Amino acid sequence: MNDYVAKPIDRTKLAEVVARWSQNNDDLAVTSIGGESDDDVVGLFNPVLLGDLKETLGPEAMGELLQTYLDDSAERLGNAEADLAASSFKATASEAHSLKGASANLGFDGLAMIAVQLEAAAKAADAVGCKSEIGAYRKALVHLPKQLSKLGISLPKVVS
Amino acid sequence: MNVLIVDDNPTNLQLLKLLVAKVDDCVPVAVDSAEKALAWCAQNEPDLVLTDYMMPDMDGLELLSRLRASETMFEVPIVVVTTTDLKEVRQRALELGASDFITKPVDPPELRARVRNLLALRASQMKLKDRAAQDLVIRLSRTAEYRDPETGAHIERMARYARLIAAKLGWSEDEQERILMAAPMHDIGKVGIPDHILLKPARLTPEEFTAMQQHPRLGHGILKGSTSPLVQMAAEIALYHHEKFDGGGYPEGLKGEAIPLTARIVAVADVFDALTSQRPYKKPWTVEQAKELLQSQRGLHFDAVCVDLFFSDMDAIEAIRSEFSDESRGL
Ligand SMILES: [Fe+2]
Ligand SMILES: [Fe+2]
Numbered sequence: 291m292n293d294y295v296a297k298p299i300d301r302t303k304l305a306e307v308v309a310r311w312s313q314n315n316d317d318l319a320v321t322s323i324g325g326e327s328d329d330d331v332v333g334l335f336n337p338v339l340l341g342d343l344k345e346t347l348g349p350e351a352m353g354e355l356l357q358t359y360l361d362d363s364a365e366r367l368g369n370a371e372a373d374l375a376a377s378s379f380k381a382t383a384s385e386a387h388s389l390k391g392a393s394a395n396l397g398f399d400g401l402a403m404i405a406v407q408l409e410a411a412a413k414a415a416d417a418v419g420c421k422s423e424i425g426a427y428r429k430a431l432v433h434l435p436k437q438l439s440k441l442g443i444s445l446p447k448v449v450s
Numbered sequence: 451m452n453v454l455i456v457d458d459n460p461t462n463l464q465l466l467k468l469l470v471a472k473v474d475d476c477v478p479v480a481v482d483s484a485e486k487a488l489a490w491c492a493q494n495e496p497d498l499v500l501t502d503y504m505m506p507d508m509d510g511l512e513l514l515s516r517l518r519a520s521e522t523m524f525e526v527p528i529v530v531v532t533t534t535d536l537k538e539v540r541q542r543a544l545e546l547g548a549s550d551f552i553t554k555p556v557d558p559p560e561l562r563a564r565v566r567n568l569l570a571l572r573a574s575q576m577k578l579k580d581r582a583a584q585d586l587v588i589r590l591s592r593t594a595e596y597r598d599p600e601t602g603a604h605i606e607r608m609a610r611y612a613r614l615i616a617a618k619l620g621w622s623e624d625e626q627e628r629i630l631m632a633a634p635m636h637d638i639g640k641v642g643i644p645d646h647i648l649l650k651p652a653r654l655t656p657e658e659f660t661a662m663q664q665h666p667r668l669g670h671g672i673l674k675g676s677t678s679p680l681v682q683m684a685a686e687i688a689l690y691h692h693e694k695f696d697g698g699g700y701p702e703g704l705k706g707e708a709i710p711l712t713a714r715i716v717a718v719a720d721v722f723d724a725l726t727s728q729r730p731y732k733k734p735w736t737v738e739q740a741k742e743l744l745q746s747q748r749g750l751h752f753d754a755v756c757v758d759l760f761f762s763d764m765d766a767i768e769a770i771r772s773e774f775s776d777e778s779r780g781l
Binding site: 362 | 459461465469472506533554556557558559562
């Protein structure tokens with residue numbers, strides 16, 4: 291976590307990460323055959339931490355954890371938007387902080403980086419910046435399950 | 451051992467819970483606010499607390515200082531999980547009595563190692579406390595013998611029967627040792643029963659019987675509030691050893707698993723030995739007769755599991771009976 295706070299964030303690099311998250315996944319699947327997907331994954335995840343978690347908890351618990359993360363993140367983004375609409379930047383920052391902690395804990399470094407930017411924008415009372423970071427986070431969340439499935443982590447099957 | 455985990459973020463809470471569950475002998479209890487943590491601690495005793503620092507209402511440091519200020523939690527290991535290594539926060543946490551820190555993102559092997567270490571420390575802390583209490587516990591049990599017309603050998607045997615059942619239930623060595631030491635105090639409350647009732651050779655009147663039934667509460671009053679797990683267990687046994695599985699016992703009329711397992715074990719051990727020993731007013735029952743009675747009371751007076759496990763090892767029962775026979779005592 292301190293990495294994100296201590297090091298100044300490279301805007302260009304971040305934009306790159308976000309772009310990659312938002313990329314069409316079929317393209318990624320194609321590149322992965324070419325052997326470039328490792329590189330993609332390295333930018334988005336903390337592979338050591340994810341590996342540790344997967345090994346310790348097993349795929350099933352990992353899937354459940356991922357589900358909790360997705361549900362909670364969606365809720366927090368919704369809260370952050372509502373806070374923003376009420377010009378409550380402090381509340382937005384605290385949602386961002388929570389998103390940052392959870393993302394980093396699961397090794398989702400790309401998402402944690404966006405959360406750091408959101409927190410910074412909220413602290414600077416930058417409404418436009420906040421909006422764009424929330425948008426970026428949303429996009430990245432949509433692609434997260436597919437990205438993770440490449441690492442052998444999948445959501446629990448929905449029993450209906 | 452109970453590990454209380456406090457974090458307002460559901461992802462972090464679930465992650466910590468899953469990781470802690472992987473540590474041997476760990477039972478994680480997860481709550482999403484400091485307020486709920488305090489409420490849980492008012493009813494239970496954690497062996498370790500892992501708390502997030504930043505939480506919306508009461509934060510981790512406030513929780514830490516409240517637990518440290520409480521009479522029973524002042525020495526429970528408390529770990530603060532923090533996203534920041536701001537020196538200030540750590541300094542304040544240390545001043546408030548934090549035992550350790552974990553930095554987010556949580557490193558799974560490190561977390562498990564720290565939890566394991568702190569729990570080992572906690573276990574040896576508790577053992578020291580038990581050892582300090584043990585000598586007095588033995589003397590207290592002897593005091594009970596003076597007041598109780600039951601023989602001293604009864605107490606020796608029933609405690610060993612209780613340990614036998616605990617062993618069959620798969621309890622750890624430490625826990626088996628604890629029930630062996632705690633069970634002899636089940637009737638300590640009888641020191642508060644007047645002589646003319648306690649020592650009355652004839653049948654008790656209903657009023658006298660009601661007075662006699664106060665001994666679980668009296669015993670609990672003597673033993674409760676200790677920081678030694680041994681004395682805590684003894685207090686629980688004293689209070690509930692006359693409860694019946696079907697709810698027909700006293701003092702609270704608890705039913706089934708609402709009765710602490712320690713007391714369900716002791717009920718079997720105590721009654722079996724009472725039946726099979728010689729009393730001034732009755733001949734001893736044979737082991738077979740007692741076994742039959744206890745088995746007929748499976749799920750009624752007694753926990754069926756405890757009864758079945760107890761009688762699954764007749765050799766062990768016989769060994770205890772011959773080693774601690776009434777005649778062997780005091781020679
Ligand atoms: Fe009793
Ligand atoms: Fe007894």
